Amino acid sequence: MHDGEPTPIAALLAAYRPRTAAEAADVDRVRAVVAAGDPWARTLPLHVTASALVVHPPTGRVLLRWHARQRAWLQIGGHGDPGDRAPVAVALREGREETGLDDLVCWPDATLRQVVVVPVAAGAHEPAHEHADLRFVLATGTPERARPENPTAELRWLSLAEAHDTVTEANLRDFLGRVGELLDRTP
Template identity: 65%
Template structure:
């Protein structure tokens, strides 16, 4: 079966994982997308999400968002809307919605940066579940245009060392490490 460009199957078929944890996560996600007609569906215990680490290449800074539910500074991103199948498109839409940055573009290209399965705790009527997160890097040339989506979701521009310091999630530290290798060396 040949996948349509922009689909999860197409993206994962070209991706080269790094390390044992990512190899295992990638295998679980591939099994999910092969078994599920709609792997983005929020009602299944493991579902696909897409996110972006927003960067300002000129200053070498990254943008993190406070996620109230997880009580952590994280990258922007989330669930696909009904009918969305393009992970890069989902990450771009979510990035624009959560940051107010209208000039976001994939950086330095459209490549997938990191694949990780992230546990999400139960909240209200929603049971604990997992996100099969597909992570990209998006750049802005206008960092001062940033506007939080809502008051309880503040945004912070940070240097990579500052971002590592405030980040509590090992999987995001790995994303930051990978993104750091994309910036030119001083």
Template identity: 65%
Template sequence: MLNTYRARDETEAGDLARARALLTSDDPWRRSTPLHCTASAVIVHPPTRRVLLRWHARQQSWLQIGGHADPGETVPLHVALREGREETGLTDLTPWPDDALAHLVIVPVPAAGAEPAHEHADLRFVLASETPEAARPETPSAPLRWLSFDEARQTTNEDNLRVTLDRAARLLDAAA
């Protein structure tokens, strides 16, 4: 997937080079390494042009859904789909408009408890749901919010997520 992915700016090109180098390791998903892969997605409801964000207490920010691979998982899209179902309760998630990687970004993750600060090479997708009313938070400490793209851009404090949101919005525009 990363062999055909095209970075859209210099920063993303640097992140892509680091992610490709990571793939030469035994297990790029291994959480014990200072840089490891994660997979995430923005979830959209195309008819209303809304996007679903989740509160992440560790980052103290509204972010997309996603996370680490479970043992044996190696397909980033499958990780994003599983995380999406777990974190939102949405059972109808599908890649939208296709299964292409929408954004690759390396993000810093602050230390927490015994886990040191580290980085995620986050592989981001766009998923769609036709049943936004079915969304339920995984836990009370991780609420969900359906927002317009403008509201989502203003709600998050992460510039890299704003880039992902812009890309998803352009996909919706192209499909209209």
């Protein structure tokens, strides 16, 4: 709780319905981190991050980003900055920073679409830890304007089938399936 009110994360989790037993266990772990204090604190061995798949609804394509540290094609996203409380705002900020797209919006709305705890290997300046990743879907109307934030962070627009064949993480394949369900409902 923060000032007697549920945090934005707690409110999101209260409304969220996990699809699998593994996801329910991850949601319980995130709830425990939220209840303990600042869930965004990078000093915690498990801390919250927010991410999103960027879609171009008219073509059904999704945008993947090369993450050199993980050596994998993943969705955009990252850590909260000091003072951040709303996961969707973090996903939007990270999306703009990582893609250069200034027209990103929540799509079809700001609903939390997946919760997953993912391991992160040790880096030069931090030990191995876990991210409690809260995932959303963002859309752009200007996919041709996507630009990587740096030369090692290549971006690729792919069909859902191509993206499914490109990613290596089972949880991201599941997320792609959930995004496909949303795209299938789009007129």
